[in-house]
Amino acid sequence: xxxxxxxxxxxxxxxxxxxxxxxxxxxxxxxxxxxxxxxxxxxxxxxxxxxxxxxxxxxxxxxxxxxxxxxxxxxxxxxxxxxxxxxxxxxxxxxxxxxxxxxxxxxxxxxxxxxxxxxxxxxxxxxxxxxxxxxxxxxxxxxxxxxxxxxxxxxxxxxxxxxxxxxxxxxxxxxxxxxxxxxxxxxxxxxxxxxxxxxxxxxxxxxxxxxxxxxxxxxxxxxxxxxxxxxxxxxxxxxxxxxxxxxxxxxxxxxxxxxxxxxxxxxxxxxxxxxxxxxxxxxxxxxxxxxxxxxxxxxxxxxxxxxxxxxxxxxxxxxxxxxxxxxxxxxxxxxxxxxxxxxxxxxxxxxxxxxxxxxxxxxxxxxxxxxxxxxxxxxxxxxxxxxxxxxxxxxxxxxxxxxxxxxxxxxxxxxxxxxxxxxxxxxxxxxxxxxxxxxxxxxxxxxxxxxxxxxxxxxxxxxxxxxxxxxxxxxxxxxxxxxxxxxx
Numbered sequence: 001x002x003x004x005x006x007x008x009x010x011x012x013x014x015x016x017x018x019x020x021x022x023x024x025x026x027x028x029x030x031x032x033x034x035x036x037x038x039x040x041x042x043x044x045x046x047x048x049x050x051x052x053x054x055x056x057x058x059x060x061x062x063x064x065x066x067x068x069x070x071x072x073x074x075x076x077x078x079x080x081x082x083x084x085x086x087x088x089x090x091x092x093x094x095x096x097x098x099x100x101x102x103x104x105x106x107x108x109x110x111x112x113x114x115x116x117x118x119x120x121x122x123x124x125x126x127x128x129x130x131x132x133x134x135x136x137x138x139x140x141x142x143x144x145x146x147x148x149x150x151x152x153x154x155x156x157x158x159x160x161x162x163x164x165x166x167x168x169x170x171x172x173x174x175x176x177x178x179x180x181x182x183x184x185x186x187x188x189x190x191x192x193x194x195x196x197x198x199x200x201x202x203x204x205x206x207x208x209x210x211x212x213x214x215x216x217x218x219x220x221x222x223x224x225x226x227x228x229x230x231x232x233x234x235x236x237x238x239x240x241x242x243x244x245x246x247x248x249x250x251x252x253x254x255x256x257x258x259x260x261x262x263x264x265x266x267x268x269x270x271x272x273x274x275x276x277x278x279x280x281x282x283x284x285x286x287x288x289x290x291x292x293x294x295x296x297x298x299x300x301x302x303x304x305x306x307x308x309x310x311x312x313x314x315x316x317x318x319x320x321x322x323x324x325x326x327x328x329x330x331x332x333x334x335x336x337x338x339x340x341x342x343x344x345x346x347x348x349x350x351x352x353x354x355x356x357x358x359x360x361x362x363x364x365x366x367x368x369x370x371x372x373x374x375x376x377x378x379x380x381x382x383x384x385x386x387x388x389x390x391x392x393x394x395x396x397x398x399x400x401x402x403x404x405x406x407x408x409x410x411x412x413x414x415x416x417x418x419x420x421x422x423x424x425x426x427x428x429x430x431x432x433x434x435x436x437x438x439x440x441x442x443x444x445x446x447x448x449x450x451x452x453x454x455x456x457x458x459x460x461x462x463x464x465x466x467x468x469x470x471x472x473x474x475x476x477x478x479x480x481x482x483x484x485x486x487x488x
Contacts, residue, residue, distance in 0.1 A: 015041040015128070016324055018149055018163035020135050021170030022046075024056075024111065025292030025309035027118035029167060031070070032317035034125035035430055038324055041161060042127055043151060045134040045170075055195075056111040057208070057221040057229065058303025061096070062394025062412070064103040066314045069427040069468060072117045073103070080109025080224065081207050086392070094389050100415055101395055102424065108207055110223050111306055135175040138166065140286045147287045165320055167289045169309070172276065174294035180285050186278030189299050189354060192239045194232045194250045196270040197223070201263025209258070216256035219300075230254065230264065231300075245270040275299045277350050283339040289316060296346035298353040307394060308349050312342050318430070318466035327447030329488060341399040352391060399469060406473035413464045419453040426450050427468060434486070435462040437476075443486060 017033050019026045022044035034040045059067075059076065067073040082105040086094045097104045123129070132154035139148045147166040151159050168176025177184060200220075209220040215235035222228050232253030247267045254261040279296040283289060292309030316338045323331040390396020401410035416423040418435060426433050431448040438453045440461070463472040463485060472485040 012160045012162060013041070014162045015039045016164050017041075017320060018043070018147070018161050018166045020149075020166065020168050020176050021174075021292075021294065022119070022129065022131075023169060023171065023292065023309070024114050024118060024306050025313045026167070026169035027115060027122055028066075028070075028310050029169065029291065029313040029317050030127045031118060031122040031125055032313070032430065033321055033324075034122060034127045036321040036325065038321060040122075040125075040127045041130065041163070042122070043130045043133040043135065043149075043161075045175075046131060047154070048129070048131040055300065056114075056303065056306035057108055058307070059107040059109060059114065060303070060307045060393045061099050061101045061103045061105070062397065063307045063310050064107060065101060065424060065468060066310060067117075068102065068424045070121065071428055072121065076109060076113060076117055077107060079113040080107045081222075082106070083108060083207055086389075087210060092385075094385055094392075096389060096393065098386060099389060099393055099395055101393075102415060102422075106208075106303070106393075108221060110229075114306065114310075135170075135179065138176070138179045138288065140288065145287070163287075164324060165287050165289070167291060167316065167320075168294045169290075169292045169313070171293045172278075172297045174290065176288065177280060177290055177294055180288060182280050182282065182285065182290075184278045184280055186276055186297075186350075188274050189277050190233060190275040192233065192237060192241075192243075193273055193275060194245055194253065194270070195273060196230050196245070196247065196250050196264075196267045197227050198230055198247070198250075198264045198268075199226060199266045200228055201265065202260065204258075204262055211257050213257055213259075216253050218254050218257035220254075220262070227268070232257065239272060241272050241274060243272060245272050277354055279343075279346050279350055283312075283343055284335060289320075289338060291316060291342075295342075296350060298350045299356075300353070304349050304353055304392065304394075308346065311345070311394060311397075314467045315342050321430075322447060325447070344400075345397055348391065348397075406475075408460075408462065408470045408473040411470055413462065413468050413470050417455065419455050420450075421452075423452075423464065424468070426452055427464070427466060430466055432466060432471065433462075433464040435460075435464065437461070441479075443482065449486070 016038040017040050019030050019042045022042050026042060030040045030042050064073045067076055084097050084105050086096055086106055096106055133151050135149055136152050137150040146162050146164060149161045149166060151161060168174050170176055204220050211218060217233045219231040220228055230250060232250050234253050247264060247270065251261040251264050277298050280290055283295050291312035319334050319338055322328045323335060328334045387396065395412065399410040413423060420426060423433065429450055431450055433450045433452055434443055435452050435454065437457060437459060442451055459476045461474050461477055462470055465471045474481060
């Protein structure tokens with residue numbers, strides 16, 4: 001498909017799923033759905049040649065697993081550099097090599113590299129992209145089981161699209177969220193953050209440089225082509241987002257935070273913004289869903305923003321596909337589970353990133369005492385640091401399981417090498433994977449299913465969802481129990 005949009009007035013098109021917003025979250029969702037032979041249209045108010053503002057540079061282990069399940073991880077890894085350790089508060093160094101995953105590191109690469117891979121995948125799968133097009137309103141119809149979206153292109157031409165489902169992945173200022181009339185409660189956590197792309201005369205000592213001293217806090221990340229993204233904040237300089245920014249202001253913040261500005265020069269752009277902590281109360285409203293920054297936004301601490309949005313998309317995509325393809329025994333319950341599973345994760349991320357940034361900016365003696373105590377705990381107690389690493393990387397995230405379920409139900413499927421290959425490679429089919437002992441008979445489900453086998457004689461049977469979470473587990477289940485689980 002080509003990146004064009006229609007200029008036909010009063011045109012009404014139809015699609016299975018309309019996605020509003022072509023950032024990483026919307027691109028992964030679009031590619032997943034189109035790979036399941038569903039019709040997908042993506043609208044984006046930006047023109048095609050205008051890139052998104054890259055604020056994300058960190059790709060965590062769980063996100064790399066999701067990309068590996070789509071055959072994209074290795075290509076993305078080649079665009080960036082690996083970090084084996086992650087620092088907090090300039091005191092704690094978290095050892096990421098302890099993560100039990102194929103990707104025990106943090107990948108540093110600009111957000112646009114993620115977008116390039118996901119967009120190419122979506123285009124190859126047949127997604128219809130319409131740039132320079134914005135949502136002006138939407139209407140849900142119970143009579144036709146559709147959502148009608150009112151659109152306007154860059155020339156002012158209006159049209160409509162009728163979709164079976166609509167997803168808003170259009171960022172913090174989401175037009176979809178506004179059209180639904182949903183609140184976005186929360187607050188600004190940091191004001192007057194200065195952002196710039198610069199060249200440096202000196203090379204920072206670390207791949208990702210984060211530090212703070214006194215009233216200043218700064219961050220430097222490389223694009224890999226000689227340019228660096230620099231972010232700085234000074235408690236004593238609070239200005240409106242619209243106030244002008246000079247490179248000298250950022251240089252001074254860097255000197256306060258790092259002791260040097262690394263010879264910053266030739267800024268290609270500068271900006272000022274603020275960071276909010278907000279979360280929408282409902283991720284689903286009828287046939288409309290919210291994901292990514294449209295559903296939750298938080299401070300950049302921990303580098304979890306883009307990663308959380310991509311994991312939202314991976315959770316939602318297989319559920320929408322199952323319902324649209326008629327493979328769900330209880331469509332409404334399955335779609336409701338998107339909110340049930342992902343809203344608590346969004347809350348956790350808000351709290352974690354908020355705690356990190358507040359402790360990093362600690363000013364009072366009491367706050368600094370708390371920070372020092374937490375730093376000591378994470379340095380001295382391995383289970384505590386492992387838990388933090390698991391949460392930040394996404395590896396430790398689990399979903400609620402029905403009462404009486406096997407302990408593995410709702411957890412992320414671990415690193416598994418099976419007789420038929422690695423689990424993440426088997427998930428590239430976009431289906432459930434049933435893992436049984438070698439001598440188990442073949443099984444089928446109500447939808448597509450890959451049947452794999454342990455390489456040893458372990459007795460556990462696992463049913464792994466397309467997003468890599470365990471839907472059901474049992475120890476040598478009888479045929480009827482397994483058939484019931486597959487049907488459910």
